[in-house]
Amino acid sequence: MRSLTPLRLRTLGVLLAALLPASLVGTAARADAPAVPDFTDGFGLTEAADATEVRSATDFTITVTTPQVSGPHKIRVFLPRGYAAEPDKRWPVTYFLHGGGGNVNDAAAVPALRSDEMITVVPDGGLKSWYADWLMQNTAVGAANW
Numbered sequence: 811m812r813s814l815t816p817l818r819l820r821t822l823g824v825l826l827a828a829l830l831p832a833s834l835v836g837t838a839a840r841a842d843a844p845a846v847p848d849f850t851d852g853f854g855l856t857e858a859a860d861a862t863e864v865r866s867a868t869d870f871t872i873t874v875t876t877p878q879v880s881g882p883h884k885i886r887v888f889l890p891r892g893y894a895a896e897p898d899k900r901w902p903v904t905y906f907l908h909g910g911g912g913n914v915n916d917a918a919a920v921p922a923l924r925s926d927e928m929i930t931v932v933p934d935g936g937l938k939s940w941y942a943d944w945l946m947q948n949t950a951v952g953a954a955n956w
Contacts, residue, residue: 846870847889858882868893869924871914880952881936886914888923888930902928907941 846864849857854876861873861882868889873882890901906923908916917923917932924930935941935956944954 845894854878869918878953878955880954883936884914884934886917886932886934888917888925888932890926890928892926893929904928904930906930906932907935908932910940 845867846862849872851857855874856876858873858875863871863884865871868891869887871884871886873884875882893899893901904923906917906920908914914932914934917930923932941956942954943956947953947955
């Protein structure tokens with residue numbers, strides 16, 4: 811098993827940033843939920859249709875798929891409160907990787923991750939990954955090519 815090197819961390823960031831373009835084009839209108847940004851598929855990630863969980867306009871979870879890692883994966887996003895008011899501002903992004911046995915909702919228990927100074931992105935590594943590329947990809951749980 812290979813470790814999560816700085817290069818792999820940057821690659822994970824680039825992949826997730828594909829879903830968070832600088833402008834986060836528009837907002838998605840949902841009849842029963844606050845507006846959240848539209849996301850653009852890219853870098854091998856595809857957003858699952860109708861799978862967004864909206865807690866507020868600044869706290870939501872999207873679901874993505876990729877051939878590189880089997881199954882659907884949730885990504886929780888915390889936006890600063892001023893995000894919608896400053897659509898052209900470039901915000902710093904923090905990537906929070908939950909630990910073993912955790913999930914994207916673990917981030918909600920960490921108040922420092924809900925900052926008005928940054929965007930926080932929490933990808934779900936699942937119970938099987940530890941965000942590492944497996945040497946043997948043909949397993950019962952499928953690929954894990956982070």
